[in-house]
Amino acid sequence: MSDTIWEELVRSPLDPDPNAPPSRLAPLAPFLLAGIAGLLIGLFLLGNSGESTVATTLETAVSPTTAALVEPAPEVPAGYTEVDGVGLQPMLAYSREGNLYIAVSETTRSDLEPGEVPAFHSSDWVLSGDGVEIAASRAIASYLAPGVRVIEFPNVAALPMSVPELIVRRGSEMVVRTSCQGCGAVSADASSGEISLDGLDRPFLLEEPLLIDVGSAITLSVDHLEFTDEWGYVEWHIIDENEARVRADISDVFDGTDEPDFKKLFPTQLIPDFMWDPGMQNPTMSNPQPFTRRGWLVLDRIGEIINDQNSPTSLTLNWAVEWQYPIGEEIMLPLDSITDLGELG
Amino acid sequence: MVRQAAVAVIVFAIASVAGVLIARTGDSADAITSTTIPLASTSTTAPQVIFAAEGETILGPAALVAGEPYLEGTQLVIPFDVANLAPTADAADVFTFLQFGNSLITPPEDIDAVYLDRWLLHTTNDEIPGSTANPSARAARFEVGEGFDIASIEAVTLPSYSLFIPVESEISLSVGNESATISPGLTIRLLAVTEQANTIIQIEARSERDFNLGNLRISGAGPGWLSAVKEAEGRPRWNLTYDAETAPSPITALVEGAVWVTVDRPIEVVLPEGS
Secondary structure, eight states: OOHHHHHHHHOOTTSOOTTSOOOTTGGGHHHHHHHHHHHHHHHHHHHHTTOOOHHHHHHHHHSHHHHHHHOOOOOOOTTOEEETTEEEEEEEEEEETTEEEEEEEEEEOTTSOGGGSOOOOOOOEEEEETTEEEEOSEEEOOTTSTTEEEEEETTOOSOOSSSOEEEEEEESOEEOOOSSTTOOOEESSEEEEEEEESOOOSSEEOSSOEEEEEETTEEEEEEEEEEOSSEEEEEEEEOSSSSOEEEEEEEEEEETOSOTTSTTSOOOEEEEGGGGOSSSSSOSOOOOOOOBSEEEEEEEEESSOOBTTBOOSEEEEEEEEEEEOEEEEEEEEEOTTOEEEEEOO | OHHHHHHHHHHHHHHHHHHHHHHHTTOSHHHHTSSHHHHTOOOSSOOOOSSSSTTEEEETTEEEEEOOOEEETTEEEEEEEEEEOOOOTTOOOEEEEOGGGOEEEEOGGGSOOEEOOOEEEEESSOEEEEEOSSTTOOEEEEEOOTTOOGGGEEEEEESOEEEEEEEEEEEEEBTTBOEEEEETTEEEEEEEEEOSSSEEEEEEEEESSSSSGGGEEEEEOSTTEEEEEEOSTTOSEEEEEESSSSOOSSEEEEEEEEEEEEEOOOEEOOOOTTO
16 A cells, blocks of 8 residues: 555545645744744733733723724713712702702713622712812701602802802712611721610719710711610710711610520610511601711610619620711712702792 | 645634634623623614614613503593613612502612603694503503594603602701702601600601602601601501600701602603604
């Protein structure tokens, strides 16, 4: 058997046809192979260095031109100002009892999913116009109306006449509480503690302001603390001259009550009434507490009623505070297209 | 042959360096968050955009997408959809306690942000008002009469629309000052005071609209307040309990929740191509 016949017999159908004319690309094959090998080795070396961006950048490198031509630029709707993937637009204003309220609408940037973008949480809003700047007292939100925030400006009777603008700065970082159904966002900046109250006298009335150092240069002054066995009331404000805004959760604990030996039960407490919702009695959720410089809380009893058989051995004040500082540049929101509803009522 | 091998080695070296450099472009955090993944697609169609696309009308935090108009008897119907564009990654599900012990959980993205209650159909020789039944309805209806020609539609506008906004107001009521305006279209009034061991103060909410009062909550503000209970049977009345034989003066309360407010900003509705 000649070599030619033998080679013909053992030739795989996948082998190139020896009778076919040589490919014009054949001379380039070594260079192409070298290039591909080099590219892969380069990427492999970087992958082994512990960096994790290879996959996405490789995809970018494969077809950058075609897709770049068809992808629209991410944007917020016309008239909205973008801040961190969220478009903001002042929609309407009204005044009530000497305070001005401005409703600001929020939309998600076009390339982002609304369910994956947190709302704009800052409480640092300033109204500018008529040569003055007025700081907002709070940004009102409701779980029932995501996408709209109402900013309250105290002691402002109407919108300024001269080129009014809304100025806002980002708030320090917020995080999402995911393990709690029905809960909204909580701040990453938070602290908590407890204070033993002297005596067991009830009704209890705080005689002088109670100062609580909550950290991050914030001192909370509890100006009014009053409670009975059934209800409580707290007023507080920040005494420091800084830009912090907080929301405070304060409760009274009747230590030693509600079968303290049975550890599954909490002792009787007075807790903020906004934590009580919703239920058969008041079926609508409370608004999330705004970040402010001062606030108040109505406390309501949870746990067994206080009586001779269920009497506290001591009293403890529990406090938990979240705070927010403005950060970054000022962002201007024009008010030229706002709907002014004027003074109510 | 030697020359070919040398060139191959050079190409190999250049490609290796290029591979490293390409990969390096993704090192920084900014680069990682850039839109590299969509670019990997070789599709010639644009990636899905959530709004700002043709056919969408932005209304506050929502986008309106109108459908093809059609006739139903003597009515012209324009079906539409409303997408809530509000950022909701950290928003809570809304838990609503209903009658008879039932409850309802609504994800934030399903909440109606706008109510398109007023429509106007502009034809070659007429303007015909239309409406939508409620905030969740997704069809606008116009009474156009017999023989209406859809081709005569020149434009469709919303003369105004309603926006669902948060409300939170502290109010002071007393005998002689029994009512307070909370927000546009919403008034609270003192209905009754029953002085007893624990005094009961009844407060009523009155709205220019009748569908939003399930979104309100009223409770006492200040020292001495006990529970606040909304009346059963759906009436918009709350009974506030005060820990004294007489009512405080003034009576202070907190009204919170969300209400519908009219935005008087006429907007043209984008109809589908060929309508």
